Every structure is written in C-alpha cells, then in structure tokens.
Amino acid sequence: MELYYSFSVLIVLASFFAYLNIRFLKLPATIGIMIIAMISSILLVITGNIFPETFTNFSKLFSEFDFTEVLMGAMLNFLLFAGAIHVNLKDLREQRGPVMVFSTISVLISALAIGLILDFVTDLLHIDLPFIYCLLFGALISPTDPIAVLSILKNAKVPKSLETKIAGESLFNDGVAVVVFAVILKLAQDPASDFSLPHVSWLLIREALGGFLLGTFLGIQSSKAMRKVDDYKVSVLITLSVVMGGYLIAQAMHISGPLTMVAAGIIIGNYGKKTAMSATTKDYLNKFWELIDEILNAILFLFIGFELLLIPNILSFWSIGLICIFIVLLCRFISIWIPTKIIPFKKKFESSTIKIMVWGGLRGGVSIALALSIAEGPHKKIIVAITYFVVVFSIIVQGLTIGKLANRLLPKAKSASIE
Helix, strand or coil: CHHHHHHHHHHHHHHHHHHHHHHHHCCCHHHHHHHHHHHHHHHHHHCCCCCHHHHHHHHHHHHHCCHHHHHHHHHHHHHHHHHHCCCCHHHHHHCHHHHHHHCCHHHHHHHHHHHHHHHHHHHHCCCCCCHHHHHHHHHHHCCCCHHHHHHHHCCCCCCHHHHHHHHHHHHHHHHHHHHHHHHHHHHHHCCCCCCCHHHHHHHHHHHHHHHHHHHHHHHHHHHHHHHHHCCHHHHHHHHHHHHHHHHHHHHHHCCCHHHHHHHHHHHHHHHHHHHCCCHHHHHHHHHHHHHHHHHHHHHHHHHHHHHHHHCCCHHHHHHHHHHHHHHHHHHHHHHHHHHHHHCCCCCCCCHHHHHHHHHCCCCCHHHHHHHHCCCCCCCHHHHHHHHHHHHHHHHHHHHHHHHHHHHHHHHHHHHHHHC
16 A cells, blocks of 8 residues: 555656646656756755655655666666667667767766766865775766656757667667676675676676567567567557566576667567557557656656755755766767777767767766665765766756757758768
C-alpha cells in the first residue's frame, strides 16, 4: 500500500505540474515540470518552519525512494527502449563513425579532463576533494543523458543528421560511462581491487558488446514472434517483456542493461516495424511507447526537481557548483574537438557543428543517480551538490536555448556543417 500511495502522489503531482506548465509557462514539458518542482521545493523549505508536518511528509516521501534503483533499475530501461524504437537505423548508420567515437573515446577524454581540472581548482580553493573523487565526478557527469537529450531535442529544430549524432551518442555512451564510473568508485573505496588495463578493458568489452548482442538477439526474436501473430495487443506485451525480461537477463549475465534496451529498441523499431507489423499494429505500438515515454519523463523530471529537498545546505556549494558548470562545458568541447581533429571522419566538422554538439550534450537524471549511488562519506555531499548544479543548468539553460543556437549558427554553415 505504501508503494501505491507514493506512486499515486507522484502521478498526481506530475499531472498537476504538467497542466500548470501547459497553461502558464508553456515550456517543453520536462523542463516545465522540473522548474515547477524546484520552485515547490524552495517554497517547502521556506515554509518549513510554519508547516513543519507538510515539509517532513514531502521529504520523507522522496527520501524513501531509492532514486538510483528506481531510475537505473527500472525507468531507464523503458525510456531508452522508448527512445531507441523511434531511431531510424539508416540515419544512425550514416552517422555511425561519430556516434561510436563520441560515445566511447569522448567520454574517456571528458572524464579525465574534468578530473584533472577539478583537482586543480579544489586545491586552489582549499576544498577537501581527493583526485580520485574528482575523477569519479568526471566519470558520472561526462555521459550525455539520453532521456534529457531525446526529450528536449524533439522540440529543438536542429537538422536530422546533427540530431542523430547527439541522440545516438547519448543512447550508446551510458554503457561505457557506467563501467568507468564503477571502476573508479571501486578504486576509491577499495584500492586493493584489480584495476589492471586488461581487466578494465575486459569489463568494458563484456558490458558493451554483451549488451549489444543480447539486445540484437531479443530484438530479432521478438520481431519474428510478432510477425507470426500481428496483433497489436500481443505486440505491445512482447515489447514489454523484452524491456522487463531483457533487463533481468542482462543483470544475471553482468552485461549492460542500457545497451541491451537500445539495441533491442533499434532492431524492433526498424526490422520489426518493417517486416512484422501491419499499419494498425505499428500505429498502436508507436502511440503506446510515446505515451510511456511522456509519463515516465514527467515523473523523472519531477524527481529531479524535488531532489533539491534531499541535498542539505546546497547553497553552501554555489561557488564550486558554478565553476563546475564551466569545467564540464570546457571538457565537453575538448572531448568533441580532439576526435574531430585526429580522426578522419567522412564529413568535416565545422566549428558551428561542434558548438551545437557541445551545447546540446545535456546532463540529466543518470548523473544524479550515479552521484547518489556513492556510499555515505565525507565527499559524497559535495559531489551530489555540484552534480545537481550542472544538471539543472544543463536542462534549463542549455535545453531551452539549443534550438535558438542551432537556428543562429547553422544558416552560416551551409550543408557541410549540418551533415
């Protein structure tokens, strides 16, 4: 009953905030809901002394949710699948070079650069944050968040090829980033563990390649099953079983659940829709997963807004939080710029394209979930706080301006820059 009560409150709040956003703010749904939730959090804190019981009940409601488990273990699978099922494989294949490089090499470059610069800055400011934790922050904040990127890019009028680069990178970089984060976290908490290059490389290969192969297998087999029945109700159930059952299999095999969902979604969204579904089934399946995507996005960004209640004294970290925003943007630029200068891509990257990719690399709930998964200790509070600063800036400021930036830069860049 407690779980039902909690989710009922979340759904009611999400629907109410979504209504307020559409009625008054008229912002993209995810951003509007998050802003209203943040304002509500601030008002709850301010009025906490007047209505202590209300403040306590809200804080208790959100503290009882294991945000990391809810997002990484449940919501992320549905959201990644819902996003991947609408990805055009032909467009993705055309951009496979940049997507592969930016979702692997760029993540590693960014994590290392952020760790080094943050370590230098914290030493200057006399902040106690060891280098290994600076590197840990770099690992958790480097991957662009597929949920934030996919939901906001829908409303940003960027060219299809550029959208595919950014969205494809965000879909595939989670597997690499989570493994890198896990390795650094173990090193921080247990320096005696095996962190040799062969061992770490094997972890990355097993997670990434294993997740991709499992997702491809599930996508092909479920598409074949749907072709034999071609019933929209059964097809929806099959896709649900792929998401929920596929994640359990990935967990049991110790491979990447996010990459499993992405691969399965792309296969079903392309091979399955083309060969296994009638127009009616395809229409129902698309609408079902669009609805799931919208509902879970609303709940997720509601969560992010109310996470403000769970970060005590967040304003005491405002200076290092603002500095980290600039560090992350700088390192995002470095991680994109270096590969474009070294690797001979088929299409030349103009400066306007790089700027849009830097500004469009949004951070979101995945980074917050990873930060909250760190064991309690003297350094967790500052990492969670600076992560929240970067994520909120990324979603609100970058998310609201990426479309305007693209419209301003791309007319000057002609076809070379958008392809």
